[in-house]
Amino acid sequence: xxxxxxxxxxxxxxALGDATLGRALEKLQREFRRDRAAMLARMPExxxxxxAARDIRAAALDxxxxxxxxxxxxxxxxxxxVHWCAxxxxxxxxxxxxxxxxxxxxxxxxKSMISEEIGLNDHLEANGVVPVETDLGEYILQLRRExxxxxxxxxxxxxxxxIGDGFRDAHTDRDPHRALDADAILAEAxxxxxxxxxxxxxxxxxxxxxxxxxxxxxLVTNEGNGDLVHTLAPVHIVVASIEKVVxxxxxxxxxxxxxxRSATTQEITSYTSIVTGPKRPGDAxxxxxxxxxxLDNGRSRLLGGPFRDxxxxxxxxxxxxxxxxxxxxGGHAYGWVYAGPxxxxxxxxxxxxxxARHLPAASTLxxxxxAVCPVRIPLPALLRRWREEAFARALSTATERRLIRLWAxxxxxxxxxxxxxxxxxxxxxxxxxxxxxxxxxxxxxxAGGWTGARDFPAPQGGTFVERWHAARGRGP
Amino acid sequence: MSGAGRxxxxxxxxxxxxxxxxxxxxxxxxxxxxxxxxxxxxxxxxEMADLAGASVARVADAAGAPGAVAGYLAxxxxxxxxxxxxxxxxxxLPWHHAPRLLVHRRPPLPTDRVSVTGAVAGVAETGTVxxxxxxxxxxxxxVLAEAHIVVLDAGAIVxxxxxxxxxxVAGGEVPRAATFITGPSRxxxxxxxxxxxxxxxxxxxxxxxxxxxGLHRRGGAAT
Numbered sequence: 001x002x003x004x005x006x007x008x009x010x011x012x013x014x015a016l017g018d019a020t021l022g023r024a025l026e027k028l029q030r031e032f033r034r035d036r037a038a039m040l041a042r043m044p045e046x047x048x049x050x051x052a053a054r055d056i057r058a059a060a061l062d063x064x065x066x067x068x069x070x071x072x073x074x075x076x077x078x079x080x081x082v083h084w085c086a087x088x089x090x091x092x093x094x095x096x097x098x099x100x101x102x103x104x105x106x107x108x109x110x111k112s113m114i115s116e117e118i119g120l121n122d123h124l125e126a127n128g129v130v131p132v133e134t135d136l137g138e139y140i141l142q143l144r145r146e147x148x149x150x151x152x153x154x155x156x157x158x159x160x161x162x163i164g165d166g167f168r169d170a171h172t173d174r175d176p177h178r179a180l181d182a183d184a185i186l187a188e189a190x191x192x193x194x195x196x197x198x199x200x201x202x203x204x205x206x207x208x209x210x211x212x213x214x215x216x217x218x219l220v221t222n223e224g225n226g227d228l229v230h231t232l233a234p235v236h237i238v239v240a241s242i243e244k245v246v247x248x249x250x251x252x253x254x255x256x257x258x259x260x261r262s263a264t265t266q267e268i269t270s271y272t273s274i275v276t277g278p279k280r281p282g283d284a285x286x287x288x289x290x291x292x293x294x295l296d297n298g299r300s301r302l303l304g305g306p307f308r309d310x311x312x313x314x315x316x317x318x319x320x321x322x323x324x325x326x327x328x329x330g331g332h333a334y335g336w337v338y339a340g341p342x343x344x345x346x347x348x349x350x351x352x353x354x355x356a357r358h359l360p361a362a363s364t365l366x367x368x369x370x371a372v373c374p375v376r377i378p379l380p381a382l383l384r385r386w387r388e389e390a391f392a393r394a395l396s397t398a399t400e401r402r403l404i405r406l407w408a409x410x411x412x413x414x415x416x417x418x419x420x421x422x423x424x425x426x427x428x429x430x431x432x433x434x435x436x437x438x439x440x441x442x443x444x445x446x447a448g449g450w451t452g453a454r455d456f457p458a459p460q461g462g463t464f465v466e467r468w469h470a471a472r473g474r475g476p
Numbered sequence: 477m478s479g480a481g482r483x484x485x486x487x488x489x490x491x492x493x494x495x496x497x498x499x500x501x502x503x504x505x506x507x508x509x510x511x512x513x514x515x516x517x518x519x520x521x522x523e524m525a526d527l528a529g530a531s532v533a534r535v536a537d538a539a540g541a542p543g544a545v546a547g548y549l550a551x552x553x554x555x556x557x558x559x560x561x562x563x564x565x566x567x568x569l570p571w572h573h574a575p576r577l578l579v580h581r582r583p584p585l586p587t588d589r590v591s592v593t594g595a596v597a598g599v600a601e602t603g604t605v606x607x608x609x610x611x612x613x614x615x616x617x618x619v620l621a622e623a624h625i626v627v628l629d630a631g632a633i634v635x636x637x638x639x640x641x642x643x644x645v646a647g648g649e650v651p652r653a654a655t656f657i658t659g660p661s662r663x664x665x666x667x668x669x670x671x672x673x674x675x676x677x678x679x680x681x682x683x684x685x686x687x688x689x690g691l692h693r694r695g696g697a698a699t
Contacts, residue, residue: 027668048505055502065489072482084482136674137665155665163666182666190675194586197675214650224619224661224676231615231653242485253637254504256656264664267528267602271619271676272656279652284562284583284614286652296485304492 001119001147003351005335008358015329016453021157025327028156032321035265036372043261053258054376056251057312060243061303067212067245068294074215078277080290088118091295095120095204095237098291099129102235104201108193110219110226111135112206113151113315114239114295116337117350120204131204132196134225136189143170149331149339151317152263157330160185193225203233203287207240208314209255210292213248216276217292220259222269230275236287241295243303243311249274255314258374262316298350306385310345312375319369319379325362334359341369341379348386357395360386418465425459432458510601510635517600521633522684524603528659529672530680537687541627542574544683545592549577552679554589554623561593562612566627584616591621591677596647597640598633598682602658605682606640609653618655624677626657630686 004011015021040046060067072082083098085091091114099107107124109115109131121131121142133142137154141147143166148154155163164180167188178184205226207217217238219226230236246252252274260266279286302311320326320340331339336347336356344359360383369379390396391404410417432439440455450456461467509520522532533544549556557578560566571579584591593613595605605626609615618624634640637656644654661676672678 024667031668043507045505045507048503049507052502052505059502065486068486068489082482084485086481086484090481134675135665136663140665153665153668156668158667160667182669182671185666186663186671186674190673193675198586216650222662222664223674225674227615227619227653227655228675231609231619242489249641250504250638253641256637257505257507267524268604268656268658270528270657270659270662272658274650274654276650276652276654280610280649282611283609283652284611285616286609294485296488300485300488300492303489 001116001337003336003347003355005347005351005356005359006354008333008335008356008362011333011335012329012362013453015333018330020159020162021330024157024159025330028150028153028321029327032265032318036318039261039265039267042267046258046261049254049258050374050376052254053314053374054312056246056254057314057375058309060246060251061308061311063247064242064245064303067247068242070212071210071215071245074213075277075290075292076215078215078290080215080277080292083291083293084296085293086296088295088297091118091239091293091297092120092123094293095239096124096127096129098235098237098293099124099202102201102289104129104235106130106132106196106200107202107204108132108134108196108200108229108233109138110203110205110221110229111138111154112204112239113148113337114206114241115204116148117241117297118239118295120239132193132200134193134197134223134229135221136186136223136225139189139193140166143167147332147337150320151315151338151342153317157332197228197232200233202235202237203229203231204237204239205229207238207244207292208259209252210240210245211247211249211252211274212245214274214276216249216274218252218256219271219273219275220256220269221271221273222264222266224271227271227273230273230287231285234287235289236275236278236291238290238292239295240292241297241299243299259314259316262318262372262374302349307345307349307382309377310342310349310382312377313342313346314375315342316374318372318374322368322372324364324366324368329362341383342377345377345379345382345386348389353386353390353393354395357386357390360384360390418463421463422466425463428459506636506638507601510599510639512600512635514633517635518630518633518684520600521598521603524600525598525659525682526603528603529662530603530659530682532682532684534684534686536685538568538685539570539573541569541683541685542571542577545625545627546574546577548623548625548679548681548683549590552623557588558590558592558625559584559588559617559621561591561614561617563594564612566592566594569627584614584620586620588621590623590625591617592625592627593617595626595628595632596654597643598628598630598684599637599640599656600633600635601637604637604640604656604658606637606644607655607657608644608651610651615653615655618657619661619676621677622673623679623681624657624660625681625683627683627685630684 209218278290326340348356
């Protein structure tokens with residue numbers, strides 16, 4: 001997928017003007033907070049499970065080459081085949097070759113972020129193989145030729161009218177005046193995709209995890225589409241990135257305990273499948289061939305550097321569902337596959353900081369992402385690290401850099417900083433009183449960049465240092 | 477591509493490997509709700525399955541199972557046909573107790589409304605059933621029909637996912653497909669509205685047989 005992350009500022013302004021998107025994001029974040037609190041109340045061991053999940057993922061990264069070899073050995077022993085691909089182009093070519101070898105005109109797909117990352121659908125289509133997304137959210141997007149805006153709720157940015165219009169435009173054999181509420185859309189998707197499952201010559205899924213000890217893949221869905229994909233098509237192709245491997249089934253089951261709880265606040269998804277190789281002799285059904293396309297695409301480089309911890313990610317999307325910046329601009333503004341805090345760390349790592357320098361800057365560093373991450377990735381620290389990197393490489397404008405240097409000079413000298421701050425607080429307090437704006441400024445001189453999109457809060461009381469000393473019973 | 481690609485990727489990974497990676501002891505956590513005596517686990521299994529949107533019919537012994545299946549079909553307007561998995565324990569159920577049912581023993585079709593299978597285990601921690609594919613069970617039986625009925629021996633209910641997996645591998649090799657199923661097929665992809673029955677079953681019904689002996693005498697619940 002081509003990145004437009006360098007256009008983040010313009011993308012964000014456009015997104016802020018989209019009322020439909022704003023309503024959807026507000027609902028997402030409000031309900032996610034409420035449902036997550038209920039989930040936590042049901043699962044008192046959740047914090048301990050997060051520790052275990054973090055340790056399992058960290059240990060797997062420490063042992064990655066050996067685990068991948070073991071995974072391959074076990075896939076091969078059960079009659080499957082692993083294809084190692086250094087980048088997106090190699091992975092696309094490998095999958096297309098497998099589809100051609102299977103004589104496939106159409107393939108059914110389960111939801112896969114890696115297939116988005118490598119731009120698989122466009123490549124297959126351009127080469128005469130028709131990909132059909134079967135996850136409802138992904139199918140909705142495919143009809144509208146859009147990309148996912150959230151890692152587990154891909155069509156969260158759309159409303160039911162937009163979705164219904166997409167179905168009317170695509171399913172032209174049906175009555176164009178039919179009513180399409182949510183239930184009718186669901187029924188139509190079920191009906192329309194049923195034949196596709198049965199007739200496709202190849203089924204492509206992602207993998208939530210790979211298990212070294214058995215050569216299995218773990219597939220987590222709520223719809224059951226992934227299971228139909230890997231069961232009914234004669235060939236099953238899995239596309240997964242190399243960091244997804246864990247040592248044992250027990251490790252995978254521990255991660256299962258945090259994945260759905262973090263993603264959708266469910267206890268577990270409806271279907272959690274452990275799929276191992278092709279159909280066995282005598283099996284009643286299943287594909288005759290099983291292929292795993294393993295993608296590196298920059299991850300081996302990432303493993304050796306300061307952003308290693310982001311590879312612990314299990315793609316639950318909790319950081320997106322709670323992030324105030326994601327909540328304001330949605331996923332598409334980030335301009336590539338991964339949005340929100342995880343995207344702001346991963347996108348510069350995989351597409352380059354030159355392309356994506358705005359993303360780590362677009363954060364309040366409020367820390368909510370780290371507070372909910374099931375594998376405890378220190379996201380704010382990684383975002384800060386990218387900001388330093390962008391500064392060191394002089395990627396920002398000369399003015400920006402001059403101002404940051406000036407700020408550093410002032411902020412490092414308390415004898416200069418404190419009187420200046422007191423002066424600013426006094427001036428803003430006075431201005432707020434005169435303007436009577438209810439503690440907020442809608443516009444401020446020299447701060448149009450801030451107030452163009454949001455209010456600026458007026459000071460409430462003194463400076464932090466003044467209040468700190470006052471609270472401790474000492475003068476400033 | 478593959479051979480060279482493999483060596484290149486593995487070499488790159490080894491170059492970054494931590495020479496003295498600290499050996500970690502991972503503190504494994506099994507939630508308290510996965511523990512308890514068997515009666516408590518059965519009760520919790522039923523509660524959690526209900527919470528997940530499955531329905532559970534508890535019958536005293538195997539003789540009651542066909543009637544429970546027939547009752548579910550009648551209540552939900554699902555007709556009288558069902559496709560039965562090939563496990564001997566299922567075939568051995570006294571289907572003549574529910575004479576209106578038309579029991580088919582054939583590969584599943586996309587037009588089937590009802591499938592009936594066994595399960596390897598029930599998992600109390602989330603009201604989950606673990607099912608598997610094999611010679612006697614087409615995996616499609618678990619996801620293709622409008623309603624999936626699982627006949628489960630109460631003796632096969634365990635606390636945790638790990639114990640369920642242990643039961644599975646105790647029977648021999650890891651099967652091609654093993655699925656932890658919790659409630660019916662669902663989505664929230666349209667405006668985050670919860671909806672049931674996307675591609676998989678709209679209903680998951682569990683017929684729980686309490687006197688395990690009845691089923692064991694006929695060959696065991698798990699295949």
